[in-house]
Amino acid sequence: xxxxxxxxxxxxxxVQTIRYYEQxxxxxxxxxxxxxxxxxxxxxxxxLAFIRHSRQLxxxxxSIRELLDLSDNPSQSCAEADSxxxxxxxxxxxxxxRLQALKKELKRMVAECDGDSVAECKVLEVLxxxxxxxxxxxxxxx
Amino acid sequence: xxxxxxxxxxxxxxVQTIRYYEQxxxxxxxxxxxxxxxxxxxxxxxxLAFIRHSRQLxxxxxSIRELLDLSDNPSQSCAEADSxxxxxxxxxxxxxxRLQALKKELKRMVAECDGDSVAECKVLEVLxxxxxxxxxxxxxxx
DNA sequence: GATACAAGCTACAGCAGATAGAGGTTCAAG
DNA sequence: CTTGAACCTCTATCTGCTGTAGCTTGTATC
Numbered sequence: 001x002x003x004x005x006x007x008x009x010x011x012x013x014x015v016q017t018i019r020y021y022e023q024x025x026x027x028x029x030x031x032x033x034x035x036x037x038x039x040x041x042x043x044x045x046x047x048l049a050f051i052r053h054s055r056q057l058x059x060x061x062x063s064i065r066e067l068l069d070l071s072d073n074p075s076q077s078c079a080e081a082d083s084x085x086x087x088x089x090x091x092x093x094x095x096x097x098r099l100q101a102l103k104k105e106l107k108r109m110v111a112e113c114d115g116d117s118v119a120e121c122k123v124l125e126v127l128x129x130x131x132x133x134x135x136x137x138x139x140x141x142x
Numbered sequence: 143x144x145x146x147x148x149x150x151x152x153x154x155x156x157v158q159t160i161r162y163y164e165q166x167x168x169x170x171x172x173x174x175x176x177x178x179x180x181x182x183x184x185x186x187x188x189x190l191a192f193i194r195h196s197r198q199l200x201x202x203x204x205s206i207r208e209l210l211d212l213s214d215n216p217s218q219s220c221a222e223a224d225s226x227x228x229x230x231x232x233x234x235x236x237x238x239x240r241l242q243a244l245k246k247e248l249k250r251m252v253a254e255c256d257g258d259s260v261a262e263c264k265v266l267e268v269l270x271x272x273x274x275x276x277x278x279x280x281x282x283x284x
Numbered sequence: 285g286a287t288a289c290a291a292g293c294t295a296c297a298g299c300a301g302a303t304a305g306a307g308g309t310t311c312a313a314g
Numbered sequence: 315c316t317t318g319a320a321c322c323t324c325t326a327t328c329t330g331c332t333g334t335a336g337c338t339t340g341t342a343t344c
Contacts, residue, residue, distance in 0.1 A: 003291080003292080003340095004291090004292075005290095005291060005292080014331080014332070015291090015292085016331075016332060016333075017330085017331060017332080019293090019294095020330080020331060020332090024330095033292095033339080033340080034339095035292085035293090035338075035339045035340070036292085036293065036294095036338080036339075037291085037292050037293070037338095037339065037340075038292085038293090046270070049270075049272065050269050050270050053269050053270075053272050054269050055330090057244055057247060057248060057269070058241075058244050060329080060330090061329075061330070062329095067265075067266065067269060070263075070266065071266045071269075071270070078255060078262075078263040078264075078265070078266075081255075081263050081265045081266050082252065082255045082263070082265055084265075085248060085251055085252050085255070085265045086252055088248055089245065089248040089249060089252055092241050092244050092245045092248060093245060095237075095241055096238060096241045096242060096245065099200075099234050099237055099238045099241070100238060102199055102200050102234050103231065103234045103235060103238065105199060106199060106227060106230055106231040106234060107231060109227050110224065110227050110228055110231055113220060113223075113224045113227070114220075120220075121212075121220035121223050121224070122220075123209075123220070123223045123224055123226075123227045124209065124212065124213050124220075124223050127192050127195050127196050127199070127209060127213075128188070128191075128192055128195075128213070130191065130195050145311090145320080145321080146320090146321075147319095147320060147321080156302080156303070157320090157321085158302075158303060158304080159301085159302060159303080161322095161323095162301075162302060162303090166301095175310080175311085176310095177309075177310045177311070177321085177322090178309080178310080178321085178322065178323095179309095179310065179311075179320085179321055179322070180321085180322090197301090202300080202301095203300075203301070204300095
């Protein structure tokens with residue numbers, strides 16, 4: 001039987017985060033000692049590791065929920081998991097694209113700045129006037 | 143005198159967002175009509191456009207606050223604005239790096255999946271076992 | 285058995301950066 | 315004067331945690 005601190009150490013997850021995962025139903029409700037402390041089995045540790053690894057790969061908690069469901073029901077087709085992963089890949093690619101456009105714009109801003117007074121600062125000037133931008137960057141969050 | 147909806151339309155910012163910016167002190171408190179509705183000048187529109195454009199370039203609201211302060215005091219050196227922009231550029235570059243590592247890993251996962259049953263799904267397998275990963279990806283947020 | 289103290293517990297607040305809705309009021313056109 | 319779009323405030327919600335306060339439990343050592 002593993003204490004929450006052990007899971008924490010072995011997966012690099014903060015104790016509060018593990019409790020949070022339980023709260024939102026991502027981790028099963030843990031068994032308790034007489035005194036009310038959580039105790040885990042190895043399978044819980046595996047599940048937590050799966051969650052963490054998926055998070056490291058950028059999957060949302062919702063996607064992870066789906067992936068865990070699939071993982072729990074090995075008789076289904078793999079297609080669903082595959083499509084979740086593809087969707088994630090697509091999102092990552094989009095974000096890279098967008099960030100590269102930003103990078104280009106920022107580089108140009110910085111390069112043109114010659115360290116003079118704010119009055120003629122290129123950085124501020126570009127920010128003031130969108131028209132000075134070369135690239136399109138119309139979405140914020142991405 | 144411009145109504146909030148006009149600012150909204152002309153900068154592509156949601157009305158609530160403009161009010162939010164006022165609330166957190168990023169926009170100055172707007173003047174009001176007798177009935178309590180906000181009214182703006184062109185300079186407020188410019189300020190909002192500056193904020194929005196900066197957000198599109200990925201600057202945090204805190205950074206934008208600094209940039210606006212600099213912009214409001216044209217006698218200072220440009221160096222500060224420059225360094226904020228450089229910091230932002232650096233962050234963007236780091237995020238790109240990280241996302242490219244993720245992309246690689248996701249691509250590999252997806253490529254290895256042959257659409258068979260979940261039991262032997264490569265996607266799920268990789269998620270289960272971090273050791274199957276080629277690349278390092280130890281930070282989550284980034 | 286007593287004691288010390290690390291590790292556990294719950295509950296709630298807070299972060300960024302908005303966004304949405306309820307329920308009510310004002311403005312401007314016709 | 316009436317209509318109705320646009321405005322108002324206030325509060326809640328989202329994602330994915332993280333931190334704090336104040337208290338209890340478990341375990342090792344004496």
